Amino acid sequence: MLFANSANASLLGVSKAELEGRTTQQLLDEKIFSNSVILEVIRQKKQISKISYNYHTRLTVLATATPIFDDVGNVKYVFNNVRDITALNELQNSLKSKDTIIQQQSRQLESMRIRLGEGTIIANSKAFNEVITLAQRVAAFDGATVLILGESGTGKEIISELIVNNSPRKDWPYLQVNCGAIPENLIESELFGYEKGAFTGADNKGHKGLFEAANGGTVFLDEIGDLPLHMQVKLLRVLQQKKVTRVGGTEPIALDVRVIAATNRNLEQMVREGTFREDLYYRLNVVSIFIPPLRERREDIIPLINHFLMVENQKYHTNKSIYSDTIDAFEGYCWPGNVRELENLLENLVITTPGDIIRRENLPLKLRRPQQVSAEEEEETVSLKSVVERAEYAAIERAIEKYGSIRKAAAALDVNPSTITRKMQLYKDMSSRKQNK
Numbered sequence: 418m419l420f421a422n423s424a425n426a427s428l429l430g431v432s433k434a435e436l437e438g439r440t441t442q443q444l445l446d447e448k449i450f451s452n453s454v455i456l457e458v459i460r461q462k463k464q465i466s467k468i469s470y471n472y473h474t475r476l477t478v479l480a481t482a483t484p485i486f487d488d489v490g491n492v493k494y495v496f497n498n499v500r501d502i503t504a505l506n507e508l509q510n511s512l513k514s515k516d517t518i519i520q521q522q523s524r525q526l527e528s529m530r531i532r533l534g535e536g537t538i539i540a541n542s543k544a545f546n547e548v549i550t551l552a553q554r555v556a557a558f559d560g561a562t563v564l565i566l567g568e569s570g571t572g573k574e575i576i577s578e579l580i581v582n583n584s585p586r587k588d589w590p591y592l593q594v595n596c597g598a599i600p601e602n603l604i605e606s607e608l609f610g611y612e613k614g615a616f617t618g619a620d621n622k623g624h625k626g627l628f629e630a631a632n633g634g635t636v637f638l639d640e641i642g643d644l645p646l647h648m649q650v651k652l653l654r655v656l657q658q659k660k661v662t663r664v665g666g667t668e669p670i671a672l673d674v675r676v677i678a679a680t681n682r683n684l685e686q687m688v689r690e691g692t693f694r695e696d697l698y699y700r701l702n703v704v705s706i707f708i709p710p711l712r713e714r715r716e717d718i719i720p721l722i723n724h725f726l727m728v729e730n731q732k733y734h735t736n737k738s739i740y741s742d743t744i745d746a747f748e749g750y751c752w753p754g755n756v757r758e759l760e761n762l763l764e765n766l767v768i769t770t771p772g773d774i775i776r777r778e779n780l781p782l783k784l785r786r787p788q789q790v791s792a793e794e795e796e797e798t799v800s801l802k803s804v805v806e807r808a809e810y811a812a813i814e815r816a817i818e819k820y821g822s823i824r825k826a827a828a829a830l831d832v833n834p835s836t837i838t839r840k841m842q843l844y845k846d847m848s849s850r851k852q853n854k
């Protein structure tokens with residue numbers, strides 16, 4: 418950077434001195450630039466314009482960089498003109514103009530970002546902010562067991578990390594185990610360790626279990642609902658006595674471990690059905706944190722999209738943005754896989770979309786459906802006719818996605834193509850009637 422004027426510096430939220438004399442790569446590394454049009458111009462040897470969002474100043478800017486060539490056609494300088502288009506963007510946003518390409522980043526202004534180790538937690542909705550506030554409060558109560566509940570992919574693991582990082586144990590070991598992933602005959606030795614010769618195949622020096630290895634720190638027991646009943650008894654004993662005895666051992670080892678457990682299963686119902694011990698449930702449930710599914714906190718969707726777009730763009734060195742008319746599809750979808758599904762979809766779209774703009778037609782069919790079944794509707798008692806219609810529509814949609822055309826889908830479903838067209842039209846009419854209600 419040979420020269421920067423003060424307007425440029427203030428748009429980036431730094432002083433001129435922090436820019437001049439630095440390379441673009443240095444500025445990228447220091448996160449003063451979130452992406453760089455300059456490097457793109459050097460690579461492509463032509464004028465390029467790019468819209469980007471600056472996290473320091475919270476401004477959306479349009480950068481137009483022009484190459485200046487030397488005598489033999491190499492890029493000698495790049496002239497970069499940067500303009501604040503935040504207001505314009507907001508206007509475009511509200512107009513939802515069809516021909517406007519926006520990244521919807523202005524909405525991110527409201528979102529709260531919390532630094533957490535390497536990652537970032539996005540929390541814009543009131544519901545998720547309450548989760549974070551509770552997690553931060555609980556974190557300080559060292560030793561209190563926490564139970565995190567929520568559907569798969571809602572963020573239980575990152576909330577657990579947030580608790581650990583805000584707790585007095587943050588510099589002590591933090592070990593995680595997925596109780597559903599360990600074969601039943603190995604769970605006890607994995608959790609509590611074993612003495613040499615405890616069983617055939619055991620390491621002849623013995624082995625520390627997860628609890629012993631995390632002594633002084635925190636253990637995250639993921640999928641606690643999958644823990645077999647006989648292990649539930651043993652876990653309860655360890656938690657109550659604050660001591661662990663290795664398999665094949667006799668000497669109990671004193672433990673000072675905080676336990677955070679998580680599950681996407683309904684533990685109360687499991688207690689009623691006798692598949693989860695009531696005493697362990699109460700022991701774990703000293704404080705419980707419920708993370709609502711994404712469909713019940715839709716205000717998080719756009720900030721999450723922006724966040725994952727930025728992450729994937731950085732990861733794949735791309736510069737993809739989202740076309741404004743796709744946003745409704747993202748907001749309208751019911752996200753059964755929650756934030757993980759959104760994250761995976763964004764990664765998929767960044768990889769598979771040709772060109773830099775992700776448009777409605779690039780989205781999977783399930784998002785382009787005329788109307789999604791909302792959580793409230795799921796709970797509502799709906800007529801049998803509409804249940805059948807939805808099931809038919811879902812089957813049609815899956816077949817079209819799989820076979821790529823109405824004709825092939827019709828052959829697979831053993832109906833006429835005209836039946837498919839008619840049923841899809843019916844469904845669309847039904848949805849728009851509902852929307853107009």
Ligand SMILES: Nc1ncnc2c1ncn2[C@@H]1O[C@H](COP(=O)(O)OP(=O)(O)OP(=O)(O)O)[C@@H](O)[C@H]1O
Nearest residue numbers: 537538539568569570571572573574575681756757
């Ligand atoms: N609010 C958020 N901000 C940023 N990333 C998030 C947020 N919530 C979830 N994620 C990301 O979504 C993915 C799923 O989150 P996580 O693993 O914490 O969910 P989980 O509830 O523990 O899932 P499972 O029940 O399947 O174990 C992770 O990659 C995580 O980083």
